[in-house]
Amino acid sequence: MVQSPQVSPPQSAFADEVSSWSDIPGWFHWREGQQEAVATFPEGSTFVEVGSYLGRSLCSLADVVQTAGRDFTVVGIDTCRGSGAEGRANENAHGPAVDHGGGTFAGLLHRNIVSCGFADAVHVFISSSPKAADFFVDGSLAWVHLDARHDYDSVVGDIEAWAPKVMSGGWLSGDDYDDRYWPGVVAAVGDTLPDAQAWLTAQWRWLKP
Ligand SMILES: C[S@@+](CC[C@H](N)C(=O)[O-])C[C@H]1O[C@@H](n2cnc3c(N)ncnc32)[C@H](O)[C@@H]1O
Known part of the structure; x- marks a missing residue:
């Protein structure tokens, strides 16, 4: 999400019917990064998104893969219990969706x-990062995108858990690389991956040597 939590989209519509990724509430907007990934990696590669919320970015990725007519494994990982209160506004942005489902979305x-038509194309793993990383073999993933909890310790934990899982030449990237709203993300990336670069709008990316 490039926006600050203070200007997050309305969450009241989270339970409305959807038929396309763009109908799904969330903050995702950087589709060109997904298109770059699909154009970059060989068929059969695996992409993992850590922090999927209601599936806006995950379904967009599946749509980009389908539109390109290519074959990738797409995995989304989420506790489905939300990030809790976080950010400068200390907002619990996922709380209403969690409450709607009686403690899980x-x-x-x-x-x-x-x-959205991706029942067979998208694999959802209800688990917590970084524990979920233990289920993947080192060097097996082409692209891991981190968009879970945004405090410093969580982002450091995610990077340390997932960086070994990325193959040589693969990408480890993440959301909310914006010091105004998410200083913990920027500090964690700077401290653990000094070679990472700003990418697209408010994203970061590390190209694994
Ligand atoms: C910013 S939202 C993800 C938004 C989504 N990528 C999109 O653009 O539509 C963050 C998500 O991370 C999940 N999350 C928070 N901490 C987590 C953890 N330790 N492991 C897995 N998921 C986590 C929350 O449940 C929430 O759904």
């Missing part, structure tokens, strides 16, 4: 994936 996330 897993049903909404999966419904959105099914409604």
